[in-house]
Amino acid sequence: MAAPVTEWVNVTDDQFIVAQQSGEVWLHVPNGSSPAGNPFARPMTGAGSPGSTINLLDAAINLGFSKIEKRAAHPEPNLVGYIVALVGAYHTSVDTPRNLRRAAKRFEDLGRPEVAAYLEERAREETGHDRLALKDLRALGVPGERLVANFIPAGLKPLCQRFDDLCAQDYPIGSIGYSYCLERIAALKGQADIEKVQAICPAGVDATRFLRSHSALGSEASHVAETIEFVASLPADDRIAVVRETYQSAAIMAEGYNRELLKSEAEMMEEIDQALGTELWGDARASAAQAGTHPASMTL
Ligand SMILES: [Fe+2]
Numbered sequence: 568m569a570a571p572v573t574e575w576v577n578v579t580d581d582q583f584i585v586a587q588q589s590g591e592v593w594l595h596v597p598n599g600s601s602p603a604g605n606p607f608a609r610p611m612t613g614a615g616s617p618g619s620t621i622n623l624l625d626a627a628i629n630l631g632f633s634k635i636e637k638r639a640a641h642p643e644p645n646l647v648g649y650i651v652a653l654v655g656a657y658h659t660s661v662d663t664p665r666n667l668r669r670a671a672k673r674f675e676d677l678g679r680p681e682v683a684a685y686l687e688e689r690a691r692e693e694t695g696h697d698r699l700a701l702k703d704l705r706a707l708g709v710p711g712e713r714l715v716a717n718f719i720p721a722g723l724k725p726l727c728q729r730f731d732d733l734c735a736q737d738y739p740i741g742s743i744g745y746s747y748c749l750e751r752i753a754a755l756k757g758q759a760d761i762e763k764v765q766a767i768c769p770a771g772v773d774a775t776r777f778l779r780s781h782s783a784l785g786s787e788a789s790h791v792a793e794t795i796e797f798v799a800s801l802p803a804d805d806r807i808a809v810v811r812e813t814y815q816s817a818a819i820m821a822e823g824y825n826r827e828l829l830k831s832e833a834e835m836m837e838e839i840d841q842a843l844g845t846e847l848w849g850d851a852r853a854s855a856a857q858a859g860t861h862p863a864s865m866t867l
C-alpha cells in the first residue's frame with residue numbers, strides 16, 4: 568500500500584506549512600538553522616493529493632491573512648463601502664480573461680498543454696464578470712463606467728498589479744495561486760452575506776449579481792474544487808510555487824483590506840465624488856438628509 572501523502576512548503580524563510588492526506592495540517596517553525604533539525608528543509612518532490620493540497624492552500628490563505636485587523640476582517644456593511652467593493656470587483660475582473668489567456672499561451676509554448684487548457688477554461692468562465700459589477704453599480708444609481716474609469720481603490724491596486732505581473736512572467740504558474748486565493752475567499756460567502764448586502768440596498772433594487780456569482784451560491788465553489796484537483800495533479804515544484812503565491816496574494820489582499828475597510832463612509836464618499844467630478848446622487852443627498860432617508864432610494 569502506498570504511504571499516505573505528506574506535502575510541505577516553506578512559505579516564508581522560517582515558516583513551513585505541512586499537510587497530510589488525512590487532513591492534518593500544521594505550521595512548522597524550525598528550531599535553529601540546522602537543516603538536520605528540520606525534516607522539511609528540502610523541498611518536497613513527491614506527488615500531491617487533493618486532501619493535502621487543499622489544506623496547504625487554505626493554510627497559506629490563513630497565514631497571509633493573519634495580519635488583518637479585526638475590524639477589517641468583519642466590516643459592518645454600508646452602501647458606500649459596497650459601492651467601493653463593486654468598483655474593486657470590477658477591477659479584479661476586467662483583465663482576468665486576457666491575463667489568463669496570456670499565461671495559457673505561455674504554457675502552450677512551454678509544452679504544458681494541460682496547464683494551458685486549465686487556464687483557458689478559467690478565462691472562459693471569468694468572461695463577463697466585470698459587466699456584473701457594472702450592472703450592480705447602475706442598479707444603485709451610480710454611473711459605473713465613469714466611476715471605474717477614474718477610480719481604483721488604493722488598497723486594491725497592488726493586488727491588481729500582482730495578477731498582471733504574475734500572468735506576464737516567463738513561467739506564470741503563480742497565476743493559479745492568486746486565482747485560488749480570490750475564489751476561495753469568495754466561495755466562503757453564503758446566503759446570509761448576500762442578505763446582509765440586500766438589506767443595505769434600497770428596497771427592490773437588485774445589486775448583488777456579482778456577489779451572488781462570486782459566492783457559495785454561484786460558480787466559485789465548483790471553480791475552487793476544480794482548482795484543488797488540478798493543483799494536486801501538478802509536479803511538486805509547481806505545487807510549491809502555487810502555494811507560495813496563494814500566501815503572497817492573501818498577504819497583499821489583507822494589507823489592502825486594512826487600508827480600505829477602515830475608511831469612514833465620509834472618506835469613501837469623498838473619493839467617489841472626486842472620481843466622478845460631481846456629488847454622487849447629487850441633490851438627493853441633501854433632501855435625504857432632511858427626510859432622514861437614504862439618498863440612493865431617492866434617485867432610483
Ligand atoms: Fe469572477
Ligand SMILES: [Fe+2]
Nearest residue numbers: 750786787790
Ligand atoms: Fe471564478
